[in-house]
Amino acid sequence: MPLHPHSMLPAADPGRRTHFAEFYGAVPAADRPIGLVMGNCQAESLRLALPHPVAWVRTPPVHELTAGDMPHLDRLVEAASVLISQPVRDDYHGLPIGTRQLFARVGARRGAGVAPGGAGSLTAVVPVIRSAALYPAHALVRPPSEPSLAPPLVPYHDLHVLAEAAGQPLPPLTVRSTRAVGSLSQRELRSREQRHGAVPVSDLFEHPSFDLMRTINHPGNPVWTELAARVAAHLGLDGDPVELERPLLNRIHAPRSAVVIEAWELATPATDHWTVDGEQVPDDEVRRAHLTWYGEHPEVVAAGVSRHAEALSLLADA
Known part of the structure; x- marks a missing residue:
């Protein structure tokens, strides 16, 4: 877990x-x-x-x-x-x-x-509830050497930034890749429910909306x-x-991508910032801080690329 x-x-x-x-x-x-x-x-x-x-x-x-x-x-x-x-x-x-x-x-x-x-x-x-439908490039990474290790500003990894740090840049997010990662996430949640005999909740995310998820978890x-x-x-x-x-x-809200809004046909304005404890943190500021941090923690990059290989492949196939 x-x-x-x-x-x-x-x-x-x-x-x-x-x-x-x-x-x-x-x-x-x-x-x-x-x-x-x-x-x-x-x-x-x-x-x-x-x-x-x-x-x-x-x-x-x-x-x-x-x-x-x-x-x-x-x-x-x-x-x-x-x-x-x-x-x-x-x-x-x-x-x-x-x-x-x-x-x-x-x-x-x-x-x-x-x-x-x-x-x-x-x-x-x-179930442990995670859904990437609204945040298809976001991920959690627990490096085996130090599972508590988390990047600065926000504890979530952007797979585009992670891939950049790994020297394997990804194309921009598209409607196709958004839906593909959303489907993968839905299958994983449903699998966890079935594997553990959990009270199901995955059906709620068949029609994603931002009132359902503030971040991926x-x-x-x-x-x-x-x-x-x-x-x-x-x-x-x-x-x-x-x-x-x-x-x-409610402490952290992730940015809301225009591509994601288009993919799921949502009537919600896009944002280019995180909200952390009521304060806006520009997504580009998070990106720069995380790239610097990845340079100091290459083991996190390796762990993230391995753990999220399937999602990275779907994002690459934009």
Whole structure:
């Protein structure tokens, strides 16, 4: 499961304990069945949208969990009636927090009367959502030598810039290459859903729009509302998704290409800048900074060219 860089923030950090107060036991859980949503930042977004017959405990993302967190997680897993997780491999970061491992613990209590209505423990897998339909040249790269390594200004790679750094320049984006990469991305998401038996969401991206994705891996609120409804139906939970009061995963917005807008027939103005924490960062400034950074980290270029070879080939065949 590709996740954000591992945080070394200790469990004892006061700010962390305040933010995850229920997880650390400082605040009693609500007088309702307890539910957990495990995964990366997307898991927290889903948690906020889920209906409330269950008390969904805010839990640190799996890439931030440490050995010191395990007694707190163990306590909650033992108490949980409902457990939702993105696919996480066994013994992730040396901890027993893989999806299969956690589901097995909850499943062992099935029939113990701990779930809503006494129906037994409930579990659901949700996919890691990535879609390149709107950002066909953007990618994430985790070099094996240092997976947390990220470029300056924005943590996303532009495959045109990466190819330039590799001495293999690509032609400009076209409607054809946009649609080709979008189809590839859609197939990959659908494959992940099927491989892990996840509640599906890929159909939402058959007709891409910018309200669905802010970047390749940061979905907008409509995605969370719909996925929350589907997960609730899968689990047999009553209630409607929560009406979200603020835009989620809203810190970074990628540029909106005129070619992409044409390819998907969108009524949206094009932009030539990133938006980061409300500030505009020109795309050309990002390009220059990333080229300089690639010169300092050639291993990232090699990893990116290898990892995204198929997308690079589609972009080259403009």
